[in-house]
Amino acid sequence: MQLRRIARSVFTVIGLVAGLLSPAMAQSVTLKIWMHEHPPRIAIDRAIVSEFEKANPDIKIQYDVLGAAEYSTKLLTAFASGSGPDVFNQTASLLAAYYSSRILAPVDYAALGYADEKDMLSKYTGGFAGIRFQGKLYGLPTEVSNYACYTNNAYWREVGLDPVKDFPKTWEEMPAIAEKLTKRDANGVPRRRGFDFNWPSAGAYWLTINSLMHQRGGNLIDEESYTATFNNPAGQRMMQFFVDLVNKHKLGGPQYTDSRTDFLGGNVATDCSFGIWGIPQMKDAKIDYTVRPLPRFADAASDNGFDAYGYYMMVNSRSPSATQKAAWKFVRYYTDQGARLFKGAGLYVPRPEVAALATDADSKIFFDELAKAKFSPRVVGYAQVVDLLMRGRDRMMQGGEPVASVLPGLEDDVNAVLKRERARAEAMRK
Amino acid sequence: MPAAPRRGWVATWFSGPRRHQWWGLAFVLPVVVFFAVFSVFPVLFGFAISLTDYSLLDPPEFVGLDNYRNLLGDKLFITALGNTLLFVLGATVPVWAMSLTSAVLFDQAFRGKLWLKTIFFLPVLPPIVVVGVVWRMLLHPNGVMTAFVGLFNGATEVPWLASTVLAPLAMVAVHDWSVVPFFMMIWLAGLAGVSPELREAARIDGATAWRVFWHIDLPALRATAVFVAALSSINAFQTFALQYVMTADPGGPANSTLVLGLLVLKYGFQYFRMGDAAAVSVVMFVMILSVTAVQLRFNRRG
Structure with a gap:
């Protein structure tokens, strides 16, 4: 009898405690957030996460930064195993595959605290082209950027060139100026390159060829029809220009360390693969620099510099509904911190109050160029396409095959990949 | 008479007439389970993925044998297959010849043999990735090897790893440099098993050193030769690390060093075509199995 009474009391207490705890537990949400590594941004991220948690005690955040090189692979593997993050960022060129696989949750304006899309867009100056699919938005920009050219002023002045006045306005002027800046040994081998493109980086190569095709009045790939269109006079002239820089003028090439690394290391006098985020890196490397717009072809059909690219913060559509709402709340909080991200990490969230901070001449060049920039096409199978384009480039530059003999087959190969990947993507979305 | 207590089935199995077999099975079971989980299952799972x-x-999504059919017309696969076969050729026949020659030399008695053998064996010690990293530096277009070649022809830049012709040759050369001493040790072990009396008898009968090698040593090394051939072929077919580490762009320039191992990585974790990656793996598996089977059969016939 006594025992039964004790047992009843114990169960009553357990029931009461469970009853009191369960609503609190039900409301508590833990968000798993993954971001790619950009060292200047990490401390800011951690501060933002901490502030958000304080302001929202019911939301806990598990924030992880993954190395940029393996970020895409880890992200896809995590989604494949069902352990993907609730909130993540990724660059626009890779998003078509995520969209096709229905991983991206459509923007939840109410959870973000906006009345609707129009209300949200009114707070931005642009930058949503990279995250809009079939008319719908799937994330918010945390960085919209473009490349411009940086000169190492010491090297330019050393050969009597003024980095502002003498910087080439056209690509046709570039070889002669780059040659002046190039230091060669007795055999003509460049010991310091005057100018080189960033050949080894897939992302930089993608932006470069797309931007120069736009200047030529063409499109490398038509995003709507999923068709490669570079085996034409515009594509041939662009590719011949690249090949001549390497094989005729011998100014550089894919065999050298990437131009971005070599510019910071003092082995390249002019590089065009840094964004506005490169400024802190110039200061760290103690380089006296000048920012200049990308040259245009003399008979350019389009007055554009580099294509824009964007990193977007997105929400996993497979996360539970309550988690998604909390995730969008965080996305809003994060993207409202544009000024901090710009000042501390050089990342441009395209909002008027952030744009107002960029008053110096260097920033003005980036923003002027950004206003003229297009987004490079976003296609499923991007990794295969860019790999094919790079290997085709190597055949011309390092294998010595003529442009005219490589481009037709290369275009066919790219089209075959696009056709296959599009068919797969469409089948998956059905 | 009281009934005898019933014995459990476990006790019956382990004390019956076949008790030794059951005990044996119990002892090997952990290894069998380990092998099944970590070797057999991945192979079967890989095959299953290759059908999707x-x-x-x-x-x-199940696609039957489509991935295999597609490989027949896949330019990248054909390029990688060709590169792999060329690499296997360069990483086997010269390796057999060089390792056997050096084994025969080190089988002779001469001053400083031990020191020289130790130095000769050093390339085997570092992991292949370290070998690749070191050679990538040595083969820098303006690096040590270029400076060495420059002594003869005045060159200041040689695109060892950036030329579609030189890069595949560089892979073979570095591979052979790193494995010849290992196979030399195997040949030496084989040579140690050759009867000294037979050699001595042949010499007394007036046989030259070459005839002794050809008629006595070489036939006695048949089993060693099959082992060297099988191991070096498997090793060469599976090549991956050198091509991945040494080239600025794995498999480059222009896919000239793209081998099947790298293609699996490319298809799987760059293109995210897991079915195609698994199909290439299965093809590699079958190729290695076939080559090894042929070599073992050759040994049995002998």
Whole structure:
């Protein structure tokens, strides 16, 4: 009898405690957030996460930064195993595959605290082209950027060139100026390159060829029809220009360390693969620099510099509904911190109050160029396409095959990949 | 008479007439389970994936033998297969010849043999990735090897790893440099098993050193030769690390060093075509199995 009474009391207490705890537990949400590594941004991220948690005690955040090189692979593997993050960022060129696989949750304006899309867009100056699919938005920009050219002023002045006045306005002027800046040994081998493109980086190569095709009045790939269109006079002239820089003028090439690394290391006098985020890196490397717009072809059909690219913060559509709402709340909080991200990490969230901070001449060049920039096409199978384009480039530059003999087959190969990947993507979305 | 207590089935198995077999099975079971989980299952799972279209983001879709059929017309696969076969050729026949020659030399008695053998064996010690990193530096277009060649022809830049012709040759040369001493040790072990009396008898009968090698040593090394051939072929077919580490762009320039191992990585974790990656793996598996089977059969016939 006594025992039964004790047992009843114990169960009553357990029931009461469970009853009191369960609503609190039900409301508590833990968000798993993954971001790619950009060292200047990490401390800011951690501060933002901490502030958000304080302001929202019911939301806990598990924030992880993954190395940029393996970020895409880890992200896809995590989604494949069902352990993907609730909130993540990724660059626009890779998003078509995520969209096709229905991983991206459509923007939840109410959870973000906006009345609707129009209300949200009114707070931005642009930058949503990279995250809009079939008319719908799937994330918010945390960085919209473009490349411009940086000169190492010491090297330019050393050969009597003024980095502002003498910087080439056209690509046709570039070889002669780059040659002046190039230091060669007795055999003509460049010991310091005057100018080189960033050949080894897939992302930089993608932006470069797309931007120069736009200047030529063409499109490398038509995003709507999923068709490669570079085996034409515009594509041939662009590719011949690249090949001549390497094989005729011998100014550089894919065999050298990437131009971005070599510019910071003092082995390249002019590089065009840094964004506005490169400024802190110039200061760290103690380089006296000048920012200049990308040259245009003399008979350019389009007055554009580099294509824009964007990193977007997105929400996993497979996360539970309550988690998604909390995730969008965080996305809003994060993207409202544009000024901090710009000042501390050089990342441009395209909002008027952030744009107002960029008053110096260097920033003005980036923003002027950004206003003229297009987004490079976003296609499923991007990794295969860019790999094919790079290997085709190597055949011309390092294998010595003529442009005219490589481009037709290369275009066919790219089209075959696009056709296959599009068919797969469409089948998956059905 | 009281009934005898019933014995459990475990006790019956382990004390019956076949008790030794059951005990044996019990002892090997952990290894069998380990092998099944970590070797057999991945092979079967890999084969199952090769019958699907799987991009990681979407669930696998069964496509039968389509991935295998597609490989026949896949330019990248054909390039990688050709590169692999050329690499296997360069990483086997010269390796057999060089390692056997050096083994025969080190089988002779001469001053400082031990020191020289130790130095000769050093390339085997570092992991292949370290070998690749070191040689990538040595083969820098303006690096040590270029400076050495420059002594003869005045060159200040040689695109060892950036030329579609030189890069595949560089892979073979570095591979052979790193494995010849290992196979030399195997040949030496084989040579140690050759009867000294037979050699001595042949010499007394007036046989030259070459005839002794050809008629006595070489026939006695048949089993060693099959082992060297099988091991070096498997090793060469599976090549991956050198091509991945040494070239600025794995498999480059222009896919000239793209081998099947790298293609699996490319298809799987760059293109996210897991089905195609698994199909290439299965093809590699079958190729290695066939070559090894032929070599073992050759040994049995002998």
